[in-house]
Amino acid sequence: MGACWGSRMFPASSGDELARAFGAYQEDQTEEYGTDGYNGTASTCSNVVIYDKTFDNEDEAEIWLESKVAKRDSGAVKVTGFPAPKASDQKKIDAIALKIRELDMELQAFPAEIIKRVRAAKSKTRGCDCGSQIAVNRIRSLSCPVCGVDFLTTDTDKARIEAMKVKRNKANAELVALKGSVDGRATKNGWRWLVGWLAAE
Secondary structure, eight states: OOEEEEEEEEESOOHHHHHHHHHHHHHHHHHHHOSOTTSSSGGGSOOOEEEEEEESOHHHHHHHHHHHOOTTOEEEEEEEEEEEOOHHHHHHHHHHHHHHHHHHHHHHHHHHHHHHHHHHSSOSEEEOTTSOEEEGGGOOSSBOTTTOOBOSOOHHHHHHHHHHHHHHHHHHHHHHHHHHHHHTTOEEEEEEEEEEEEEEO
16 A cells, blocks of 8 residues: 655644644544545544644745655644734634634534433433334434434434534634734744645555
């Protein structure tokens, strides 16, 4: 099997935040291209390794990463010369970004909340439209173990999920718009992460 180089810029952040952002990107790649370990995307690679290196040129940074990153690995370095928002603008950006992270966490935790609610109900079984009766203490996911269809999420749950997604999309649009307006007022002393990976294909 071969290997395929890929790279992507990520906003300036702490190392932990970069790791989470890259992990989310890997999950998106898995969702789009599947779980095949040779799909040629970042999803086939390990968690990002952060190198203590800073470059003022993106091409030089990429060449350096290509010389260091092994197959199925990923690495990150800092690249300078990007717009740096003023402190007041950055505070607004951070507040919206925090709101987005909180909504993402709430959406991620929601299925577990549904399962917990079902298990706490008085009924010892839960029925599915396929005719199955599942013992609630054996429920591990939203899907019926017999037919595979979601049999736990109610219409009220779906409305709450949709409302959270609407809020998340609105916040993301606000963030994109704010960053666009901020770039015009920013200085050029900022930086970003360049993440490179050598995917299996």
